[in-house]
Amino acid sequence: MTLSSHVVGTGVGVDDAEQLMAMRFLAAGYGSSQPPLYTWLGILTASLVGTDIFALKIVKYTLLAGGLIASFAAVRRFGYSNRAAAAAMFGLLLFPQIVWEMQHALTHSIAVFCFSSLLLLAVVELQKQRSTAAYVLLGLAAAAATLSKYNVVIFLAALFLAALSLRETREAIFDRRFLISVVVAILACLPTFYWSLTHLGDLLAHGGSFDGVEGGRVAKTASLGILGLGNAILNFAGLPIAVFALAFFLARKESTPPPLAASWPEKLVWRAIALALLLTLVVVLVGGVTQFRDRWMLPVFVLLPVALAMRLDAMGDRGRKTQGTIVFVGAVLAILALPASWYMHLNGGDNRGRIVRMDYRSLYDQITADGPVGTVVSSWFWVGNLRLVDPDLVVLDDEIPDFSQSIREPAVLVLADDREPVGVIFDRIAKAGYVMDTIHRRIEVPQLLGGTPRTRQVTITRLHKIAVQ
Known part of the structure; x- marks a missing residue:
């Protein structure tokens, strides 16, 4: 997939386009209510191979492979068979969000998948060898998970509480060297924590996803929250649970010895899953959460195939x-x-997904037809694809922090014919001290690989700095 995208790729989807916008500079945070680790890995990769689709795919598939390998290694280090480790690893590919959605969308969710699995492996290594190096690695794994996506806090808390509940792992936590893990994790996260405190507006940019029911009716809010959580669980984990159950049913004629008591690793994993579910339910009820996305269940169920395989x-x-x-x-x-995912990469999906087919070289040439452009501003992430044409271009949308300080003149506003509201970006432009040209130029941008429509309409407007009196 990585090599194919490099050779034949056109543009990228919204999530990857957002990364292209942010990969221009190294910072402790990038807004959008997401931690920066995925973007840091993108910057590192782009510095080695260039700012292109190849760099984006290297990051994505390296993290995906890392999560799968870490799950395999953790099960083996726990003392289970190669077959169990393989079942745990391939069981992860039964999750639609992993085997499908991560191929053509998602970024931070891929990082949290990888580093949650690595965190489990770090716990195994700590139990196997109580060394200073193992405590350092545990702290680094916890920091990497935290800097991947903030909802991993539920996974961290559940795994910690599960480890405290077992004698085999409780001793490692009560060891004085556990403070090494805590200090390493805090120091690694400290720059981002400080950035978040000084950029609370950017940190809470997507806080609307957690809005409760209007009117504050507790019972109705709670019922909607529980219903939404159940639906997210079903959509995320329904397929792997069904496949495991069907596979177990098909093997019913095979011999089965009397069930053995669960070993401590199996207890650890099952308890972590149960505690993660419980903590999620508490957050839903206390926070009045009524809106869910399936991928938010990833830190809760990333250990499910491991537990079932054990x-x-x-x-x-x-x-x-x-x-x-x-x-x-x-x-x-x-x-x-x-x-299937290659088809999605080339053809996109709905009106927003088809941005991958836009001819960004043609768009760039038409934008710069009247002279060089230093900054392109738009209302959402799709315009980040222009950095595949000109890596030095500054590309901004309304969620990029330090918007006004980032503009490098000459600047233009580029809006596509989509459903994205534009009022917020107009406000950001005005607050930055710029006005839009009264002349708007509408252009037709070709769409690659055929299909209909053959072109997309884009509006280009020059931005001018307001003169200070």
Whole structure:
């Protein structure tokens, strides 16, 4: 996928285009209510291979592979079989958000998937060898997870509480060297924490996602929250649970020894899942959350295939056959996802998704037809694709922090014919001390790879700095 995108790629989707906008500079935070680690990795990769689709795909698939490998390694280090480790790894590919959505969208969710899995592996290593290096690695893994996406706090708390509940891991936490992990994690996150405190508006930019029911009716808010949470759980984890259950049913004729008591690693994982669900429910009820996105369940269920694979290891031939079926189904889905996700990359989806097909070279040439341009401003992330044409271009939308200080003249406003509201970007432009030219130029930008419509309408307006009296 990475090499194919490099050779044939056109533009990228909204999430990756947002990263292109932010990858221009190194900072402790980038707004959009998201931590900066994914963007840092993009900047590092772009410095090595250039600012292009290849760099974006390297980051995405390296993190995806890292999460899968870490899950495999954690199960093996816990003492389970290769088959169980493989079932845990391929079981992760049964999640639609991982095997499908991450291929053509999402960024920070991929990072939290990777570093949550690495955090579990760090816990295993700490239990195996109580060394100073293991405590340092645990702190780094916790910091990386925190700097990936803020909702991982639920996973961190659940894993910590689960470890406290078991004698085998409680001793490692009560060790004085655990302070090393805490200090390392805090120091690694400190610049971003400070940035967040000094940019609260950018940190809370998407706070509307957590709005409760108007009127403050507690019972109705709670019922809507629980219903929304249940729907998100079903959409996120329904498929892997169904596949595991079906695979177990198909292996019903195989021999099954009397069930063994769960070992401490299995208890740790199951308790972490249960505590994560409980903490999520508390957040929903206390915070009055009524709106959910399926991917928010990732830190809650990232350990589910691990737990199920461990349990199957204690079920004799029936468990082994079930594990083999999981590996087969996960591998088939991953292979089938390749051409489907490549099609999505080339053709996009709905009106917003088709931005990948826009001819950004043509758009750039038409924008600069009247002279060089230093900054392009727009109402949403799609315009970040212009940095695939000119990596030195400053590209801004209304969620980029320090908007006014980032503008490098000459500047233009570029708006596409989509449903995105433009009022906020107009306000940002005015507050930055700029006015729009009275002449608006409408252009037709070709769309690549055929299909209809063949072009998209884009409006270009020059921005002028207001003279200070």
